[in-house]
Amino acid sequence: MSAVHERIWVGIDAGKGHHWAVAVDTDGETLFSTKVINDESQILQLIDTAREKADEIRWAVDISGRASTLLLALLIAHGQHVVYVPGRTVNRMSGAYRGEGKTDAKDARVIADQARMRPKGFARLNTPPELVATLQVLTNYRADLIADRVRLINRLRDLLVGICPALERAFDYSAAKGPVVMLTEYQTPAALRRIGVKRLTTWLERRKVRGADTVAAKAVEAAQSQTAELPGEKRAAKLVCDLAHQLLALDERIKDNDREIRETFRADERAEVIESMPGMGPILGAEFVAIVGDLSGYLDAGRLASHAGLAPVARDSGRRTGNHHRPKRYHRRLRYVFYLAAQTAMMRPGPSRDYYLKKRGEGLLHTQALLALARRRVDVLWAMPRDKRLFTSAPPATQAA
Numbered sequence: 001m002s003a004v005h006e007r008i009w010v011g012i013d014a015g016k017g018h019h020w021a022v023a024v025d026t027d028g029e030t031l032f033s034t035k036v037i038n039d040e041s042q043i044l045q046l047i048d049t050a051r052e053k054a055d056e057i058r059w060a061v062d063i064s065g066r067a068s069t070l071l072l073a074l075l076i077a078h079g080q081h082v083v084y085v086p087g088r089t090v091n092r093m094s095g096a097y098r099g100e101g102k103t104d105a106k107d108a109r110v111i112a113d114q115a116r117m118r119p120k121g122f123a124r125l126n127t128p129p130e131l132v133a134t135l136q137v138l139t140n141y142r143a144d145l146i147a148d149r150v151r152l153i154n155r156l157r158d159l160l161v162g163i164c165p166a167l168e169r170a171f172d173y174s175a176a177k178g179p180v181v182m183l184t185e186y187q188t189p190a191a192l193r194r195i196g197v198k199r200l201t202t203w204l205e206r207r208k209v210r211g212a213d214t215v216a217a218k219a220v221e222a223a224q225s226q227t228a229e230l231p232g233e234k235r236a237a238k239l240v241c242d243l244a245h246q247l248l249a250l251d252e253r254i255k256d257n258d259r260e261i262r263e264t265f266r267a268d269e270r271a272e273v274i275e276s277m278p279g280m281g282p283i284l285g286a287e288f289v290a291i292v293g294d295l296s297g298y299l300d301a302g303r304l305a306s307h308a309g310l311a312p313v314a315r316d317s318g319r320r321t322g323n324h325h326r327p328k329r330y331h332r333r334l335r336y337v338f339y340l341a342a343q344t345a346m347m348r349p350g351p352s353r354d355y356y357l358k359k360r361g362e363g364l365l366h367t368q369a370l371l372a373l374a375r376r377r378v379d380v381l382w383a384m385p386r387d388k389r390l391f392t393s394a395p396p397a398t399q400a401a
Contacts, residue, residue, distance in 0.1 A: 005054040005055075007025075008024065008031060008056075009057075010057060010060070010112060020107070024109070024112045033108070038067075059075055061125070062090050085115060093113075129293075131289075132289060135290040145257060146254070173247075177248075181244075183240055190223075190229070191223075200216035258283060273388060274385065277377070278344070278345040279340075292307075309327045310335065339374050351393055
């Protein structure tokens with residue numbers, strides 16, 4: 001039996017456990033609206049249902065992350081055309097529809113309508129290569145581990161303030177491993193005073209702590225400044241010991257994850273080119289590849305800069321022209337990659353530092369100068385993989401026509 005419609009649009013409000021699909025025709029009339037469990041058999045059944053309705057199907061989803069991985073993989077594997085409709089667009093356009101309520105069915109209808117009315121307004125989705133997908137998993141996991149580490153350190157410092165404020169102030173527990181090792185055994189001022197500097201130094205040296213004598217001296221000095229035992233000190237000390245062990249174990253997990261990221265990233269043929277740019281190490285390079293893929297989705301460096309929030313946005317009205325402001329819709333993580341790479345490159349002699357100092361001389365603040373440098377480096381980083389050219393301080397020589 002031939003399909004009833006020539007073309008239909010299917011909008012999908014994606015979720016972890018289930019999706020909601022709504023199909024509309026060229027007139028915007030709803031053909032079907034159904035809930036689909038995030039399961040292979042049900043997604044394949046949805047594809048068959050849509051094929052029965054039309055000869056050509058255009059799919060649109062509002063999530064392109066892990067929640068919709070199975071959905072996108074099956075759609076693309078069956079040769080379907082899939083576009084990404086940002087959630088912000090769905091949220092804003094929902095106000096143009098009748099009713100104030102928010103449901104999955106309504107969101108899916110908005111997604112389908114937007115894809116129908118703006119056939120060239122949204123980016124097409126494709127399944128990322130295996131290496132890029134692996135880097136996405138590893139870098140996202142690393143971000144979670146770093147967030148867990150920050151929470152552990154904050155809880156550790158909060159408990160230490162209730163035991164000995166001087167000991168909490170004595171060390172930067174986020175940057176030094178030695179003080180954390182010490183807290184696995186000695187957490188209270190009384191315990192540190194009993195062991196003394198000499199014995200504590202020996203204890204730390206046995207555990208291969210760098211600068212053991214300095215750590216011991218600072219810790220005992222902080223302990224000697226307080227003789228009072230604070231309420232709840234014993235229980236807090238046990239919790240500090242537990243958190244210190246967790247923090248050391250987490251640091252090992254982060255180290256193993258970083259090693260896997262480096263090995264995976266350097267298996268990419270673009271790794272050598274990306275790493276040749278000052279400030280772009282394997283971790284930042286891996287995050288860059290995980291976000292932008294093969295750069296085929298960017299027509300030029302300006303599009304890449306816009307995605308990273310490094311290109312100003314015009315706000316002209318009437319006679320007011322040339323009015324630019326900071327963008328609000330951009331990829332925060334990609335902006336962080338460029339910003340951190342520019343900050344690292346600026347600290348060493350070279351063209352990046354010269355440009356940064358030039359901008360500071362023009363009156364720009366530190367952050368403004370770094371963002372200007374990051375924008376300049378986007379052009380270079382976009383062109384290097386395209387031309388398969390390593391970074392050099394001197395501009396490439398051009399031949400006369």
